Amino acid sequence: MEGTRPDVIVGVDFGMTATGVSYANLSIGSESVRWIQKWPGRSQANENKVPTILVYPHHQEKPSSWGFLSETVAEQNAADKSYKDWFKTFLDPARLGQKQAEDPVYSPRSLDEVERLYEDYHRLLYKHIEFKLSSELSGIPWHSAKIEFIFSVPTTWPPQIVEKYREIVQRAGFAQCKSHTLSIGLTEAEAAAVHTSLEASGIFQEKDILLVCDAGGGTTDLSVLEVSDTSTSSLSLKQLDVVFGATIGSAAIDYDFEAFARSRLELANLTSPLPMSPEEVAWEMMKSRDFQNTKCEHGGPDGAPVFSVPIPKLDPTYVNHTIGIEYGEMKFTREDLQKLFDKQVQKLVGLIDTQLQNMQKKHPGQQVNHLILAGGLGHSPYVQDRLRSRYLKGGGHSNATNIQVRVAPDPQLAVCKGLVGDRLRRLQVGKPVLKYRCCRSSYGTICKELYNTNNPLHRNRSMYKDPMNGKLYVTQSIAWFVRKGKPIASDEAITHSFHRKMSPGDPRRAFPTSIVESHADEPFLPHHMDAGGKLTLSAAFYAHVLCDIESDLSSADESKFKEKNKRFWSFGKHYLRIDYDVKVLIGPAD
DSSP: OTTSOOSEEEEEEOOSSEEEEEEEEGGGTOOOOEEOOOOTTOTTSOOSSEEOEEEEETTOSSOSEEGGGGGSHHHHHOTTEEEEESOGGGGSHHHHHHHHHHOTTTSOSOHHHHHHHHHHHHHHHHHHHHHHHHTTSSSOOGGGSOEEEEEEEOTTOOHHHHHHHHHHHHHTTTTOSTTEEEEEEEEHHHHHHHHHHHHSGGGOOTTOEEEEEEEOSSOEEEEEEEEEOTTSSSOEEEEOSOOEEESOSHHHHHHHHHHHHHHHHHHHHHHSOOSSOHHHHHHHHHHSHHHHHHHHHTTSTTOOSEEEEEOTTOOTTOOBTTTTEETTEEEEEHHHHHHHHHHHHHHHHHHHHHHHHHHHHHSTTOOOOEEEEEHHHHTOHHHHHHHHHHTTTOTTOTTOTTOEEEEOSSTTTHHHHHHHHHHHHHHHHSSOSEEEEEOSSEEEEEEEEEOOTTOGGGTTOOEEEOTTTOOEEEEEEEEEEEOTTOEEETTSOEEEEEEEEEOTTOOOOEEEEEEEEEOSOGGGOOOBBOTTSSBOHHHHTTEEEEEEEEEEOTTSOGGGSEEESOSTTOOSOOEEEEEEEEEEOOOTTO
């Protein structure tokens, strides 16, 4: 991808509640980052994102609508259709299992169903991207144009889920054309940081430290970065800690409002029966523009102390003053909504506090200068005000005494625009904005070590005598070549050297190697596995075999190998020593 200049770069931020798509059309000589604003069902208006929603007719596998088309009254209220939303986080089997236990009726029945929702939504999204952008290409057919699709992922996803997402997106149509490519770009917090550094570089000084908080619909992701190269036109970022996140977002406010409205409707139904199901009506009230607009404006200068949300299908003459129902509407106070927000804000503050504490431990004496907010929840005036109040003088953190709370330019589009902006930077100056990143895991290989009687880690270990050189080795050791939390160059491969022995003329030159992954902090990384190839009980808690790779040197010229014990007076067996390197590229979600 690095070696060719594309015609179009497309960045996709698949979100819990809405999805954003940005692009740069290089085929017309433009490097400006734009975004799709015209969507099916909203052709007369500009919308920065499209809802992540699908509607399926009962007993049919294909959706009848998606996005804004699913928000019509006919689609939402149809008795013979199923409305699917908020399914992003369920690609994680652990999160799906938790949801199934909490809500067995309305949660997806299986991971296969979640994957089908993903694939159907991305297939429809791809078709619209093709429809929208093919007409903007400069004399090049869509199927032969060089198009790069770059996707962001949450920091909470492990590599296995990231790879599953890549497979689903490709099945949905992305990069199925020969000249199209698909890649997982940055995590959501990283992309938001890149966008902010590109669009508001003037507010940062050399060595400033940014804490970027991308608070979206379903997840919140954090990343801590240091600014460098401010004296040039190519500002760069260096990650100082592992990115991490949690299931905090605006969708939880919707969910809690729905539960609150349902409880009040059920009380009203006890005293004066309602002509409809409180459960269905509460959901429609939560989805209504009246509530959604009030939620987005909460904390702003024009907020009223009381707001009303219409109750669908309710006779306007129905009155229940105790519950706050009159003229077909239910009244809520500003404090009612504030309580729903505060639940998420408290979690958000806890997440930020944890990150600041981690920074104090790992980088004592360094000050965090900026707290950058992005995403739908980060765009909320109330959330911004609460965080400014909390961290006005550091919030009790000695490493954030002068922290400035700022909002990213275009906070709802920061992620998808950051994906495209980072790729453009690579094309312009040959290097990414994010020069160094911290890996979320440690990675190593299974190896052998020369036995050392003075090494306590070699005691009671399985050993074998190498017939080639007659030396004793301990087996099943782990050589860690990437360590969690240590900055590594984003665009440089990590080289790991290997040494193998073979008899002259031996055709077996494909050497397997096991890759081990650990989420443990560096002091707790296990040193070895047991003789059976399994981690010891203590080590198994911290690491596992991620995959096996094979280095195939069958086409290598044997004359290039180093001969050992060749002379007649040499002790030991005559053999060939093969020295080779394996290069590893660490991706943004690793």
